[in-house]
Amino acid sequence: MADTELQELAESIFGDAASSDTGFDAPLWSTLEETGLARLTLPAGAGGSEGTFADxxxxxxxxxxHAARVPLVETDLLAGWLLHAAGVDVPAGALTAVAGDLEVDGGRVRGQLARVPWTRAAAALAVLTPTRVVLLAPGTLTITDGANLAEEPRDAVAVDGEAVAVAPAPDGAAGELRVRAALGRAQLLAGAASGALAATVRYAGERVQFGRPIGRFQAVQQQLAEAGAEVAAASAAASAAAGAATADGMAAASTRFAVAAAKARTGEAAGTVARIAHQVHGAIGFTREHDLRLWTTRLWAWRDEDGSDAEWNAEVGAAALAAGPAGLWPLVTGSP
Known part of the structure; x- marks a missing residue:
């Protein structure tokens, strides 16, 4: 499917489902399953559509x-990949995944997991321990509800029961799981920043002050231009990371560097865009009734998830130092 066709399809699906509710959007998830977007990058043998990371x-x-309330990253890029890579059949339905240290005795599993995303909505939970991949059904989990700032589920989970499956962890799984999560989060951040900017430009054109829309005032125009530049930079960084993953594979050092840069850059943009959006909206933007919160709370929450700006910037810096003077330009440009 061409990029334009895929974008039109995605915009249609998410646009029709957009709402200010919280919690799992089951009808939207059903549509994503029917259209093959829920498991876009997984191979056909795992129930996927064999799409690329760019897709x-x-x-x-x-x-x-569109502030969608579904575990796309968790199902496709994380749990689905992890289970398939470990040779475990990927179950149907929404999935979630986390890295954690569980006690595994044969098929019996016990332990505690913190801030697991979307557990309440998931048909199964995949856990990467230091040595194993464990697939758990909801019946083995005791969930204590939690949430991030955007009110997305981030639950505390107590595990005690028989696993559906236990398999050896693939080589390098921990590192790749972290990069995959950061890549997915960077794409979501870039999208949320774009949504916040669009809402802010729209509001600036509608809100009249001193006899004219506030978007005609130079100070507001300058703020919108700054936010637009941040959105462009975030989108470019996220797109470059997805391109690197598609071209070089997720395990490549070039992909890890591009993802580190993308997660750091989209996280930086998140703070600036959210700040400007609220400055332009004024007090009304901070009310729960206003839709601006759908984007800004996600920007604030997601920039600290799957590695903060500081963590990924440190990795970018370390890679630059390791490359040395001769290797810096090829590292930054991705050239040989």
């Missing part, structure tokens, strides 16, 4: 732009 970037950006 996933298009869909995730649209999901962020």
């Amino acid at each position: 996933a970037a298009v869909v995730l950006a649209a999901a962020g732009r």
